[in-house]
Amino acid sequence: MSCLFNMKVLDLQCAHLHLFEGWFGSEEDFLSQRERGLIECPVCSDAVITKRLSAPRLNLSRSQAPVELAVQAPAVEPSAAGAALQAAWMEVSRKILASTDDVGTQFAEEARKIHYGEIPERGIRGQASPAETESLIEEGIAVLPLLLPEGHKGTLQ
Numbered sequence: 001m002s003c004l005f006n007m008k009v010l011d012l013q014c015a016h017l018h019l020f021e022g023w024f025g026s027e028e029d030f031l032s033q034r035e036r037g038l039i040e041c042p043v044c045s046d047a048v049i050t051k052r053l054s055a056p057r058l059n060l061s062r063s064q065a066p067v068e069l070a071v072q073a074p075a076v077e078p079s080a081a082g083a084a085l086q087a088a089w090m091e092v093s094r095k096i097l098a099s100t101d102d103v104g105t106q107f108a109e110e111a112r113k114i115h116y117g118e119i120p121e122r123g124i125r126g127q128a129s130p131a132e133t134e135s136l137i138e139e140g141i142a143v144l145p146l147l148l149p150e151g152h153k154g155t156l157q
Helices: 027-035 080-099 107-115 130-138
Strands: 008-014 019-024 049-051 101-104 124-126
Touching: 008 027, 019 027, 101 107, 107 124, 107 130
Parallel strands: 101 124
Antiparallel strands: 008 019, 008 049
16 A cells, blocks of 8 residues: 555546546556556546646655756647536536436436326436437436536545
8 A cells, every 4th residue: 555645646638638637656556557447537437548747746855845847738738718617517517416316227217207296306317228318308308418427426536
């Protein structure tokens, strides 16, 4: 088990240009986890992750101030509007998860029961096939397909 002070903090990016941070015990730990598909974007669940350039902080000794190393940013840089949109989506996702019940693969059945007054109305989320979703819409049942990444189901840090 690595000590918190020995952790490598990496700036990561998915193929859709979402930025996030990851903490790893070592460079090898990061590479191993990425290779095994254990790292995914907290916004879109994409597992195609790249490490971005970052300015490392080096503590050469306790008596000296930390040394900041400047590095050139990559050519592809997300816009400020894109970063704000990403932050807003994360907040909306958290609110959806906090205010709905996960009914899993029983979504279509539960939505029908609520719609037809068989059970009390409440906010639900879950999985439905495209055919089930189309059928619900044809019955006049309001549904909103959303991609909520698996990472949202746990504690987001």
